[in-house]
Amino acid sequence: MxxxxxxxxxxxxxxxxxxxxxxxxxxxxxxxxxxxxxxxxxxxxxxxxxxxxxxxxxxxxxxxxxxxxxxxxxxxxxxxxxxxxxxxxxxxxxxxxxxxxxxxxxxxxxxxxxxxxIGKTMGRAGLNTIMSMAIVFAVLIFISFIISCFKFIGNAQPKEAAKAEAPAAVPAPAPAVVEEENLADDLELVAVITAAIAAASENECTDGLIVRSIVRRS
The missing domain is CATH 3.10.450.590 (Nuclear Transport Factor 2; Chain: A,)
Structure with missing residues (x-):
């Protein structure tokens, strides 16, 4: 109109x-x-x-x-x-x-x-539709691949954290230092005992009582 x-x-x-x-x-x-x-x-x-x-x-x-x-x-x-x-x-x-x-x-x-x-136009429209669908599927596959990679990345992170938090090895204890015995004191003690025995044998009492004195020289 x-x-x-x-x-x-x-x-x-x-x-x-x-x-x-x-x-x-x-x-x-x-x-x-x-x-x-x-x-x-x-x-x-x-x-x-x-x-x-x-x-x-x-x-x-x-x-x-x-x-x-x-x-x-x-x-x-x-x-x-x-x-x-x-x-x-x-x-x-x-x-x-x-x-x-x-x-x-x-x-x-x-x-x-x-x-x-009309046939050519329909054919071109169909080709464009197929190409569009192919692009969409390609994008979806790519996105799915990216999402699947997140799983491996997530598993790798706890392992790295566990390695970082593992306690350090405890060092082996140092061997105890054995103090050497003071052999000089022992020899001195033996000499005092020997001398005391010798003195006792010379001053033995007639009633059979033996008095022994032990003197340690420091």
């Missing part, structure tokens, strides 16, 4: 007129020399525009001249209108032209893309 009311209110966004303008634009696109333009004005272009022109030059070389329009669509949104054309080319494949018009009916933006069939 919005598209219809907008078209009635704004005569600049007439469907037949804008569609015809888009077809003329597509024909001019095939004749335009994008390659020479990039070579001559590369310094004056931005990187994005220069890359787009190079890509368009490759498309022209790949597809050759325009043959005919096989599909067209028209839509409006807010204060703009869009015409989409699908056309065949001389060498191979199809191209899709999207031309966007401002509220004044002038071309405000446009783009050219390779036509993608």
């Amino acid at each position: 919005m598209g219809c009311s907008l078209t009635k209110e704004n005569e600049n966004l007439d469907k037949s007129k804008l569609t015809k303008t888009a077809e003329e634009f597509a024909a001019q696109w095939f004749e335009y020399d994008f390659k020479s333009t990039v070579e001559q004005y590369a310094d004056q272009m931005g990187d994005e525009q220069a890359d787009s022109y190079k890509e368009y030059a490759k498309m022209q070389k790949k597809h050759g001249a325009m043959k005919k329009v096989v599909d067209k669509s028209y839509s409006t949104a807010s204060d703009t209108a869009t015409v989409t054309l699908t056309l065949t080319t001389e060498k191979a494949g199809k191209l899709v032209f999207t031309v966007i018009y401002s509220e004044t009916g002038e071309i405000s933006d446009w783009k050219v893309e390779e036509y993608q069939s």
Whole structure:
């Protein structure tokens, strides 16, 4: 409803007129020399525009001249209108032209893309899905590997702590020092006893009582 009311209110966004303008634009696109333009004005272009022109030059070389329009669509949104054309080319494949018009009916933006069939689009979507799943599984496997390594790290830490807390070896006790006996005192004692016995034998009493005196010299 919005598209219809907008078209009635704004005569600049007439469907037949804008569609015809888009077809003329597509024909001019095939004749335009994008390659020479990039070579001559590369310094004056931005990187994005220069890359787009190079890509368009490759498309022209790949597809050759325009043959005919096989599909067209028209839509409006807010204060703009869009015409989409699908056309065949001389060498191979199809191209899709999207031309966007401002509220004044002038071309405000446009783009050219390779036509993608439903089967090719589905195949590419399926490939992207498989690649995404493979990446997810690879990340999960990597995370599982990292988690499994934590177990070995945790077991190694108590062992290192036990080694650090092990008591130091107790040194063997030093052998007891045996004090040497004072042999000089013993010899002196023997000499005193011997002398006492000798004296006693000389001064023995007549009544049979023997008096022995032992004197130790210090």
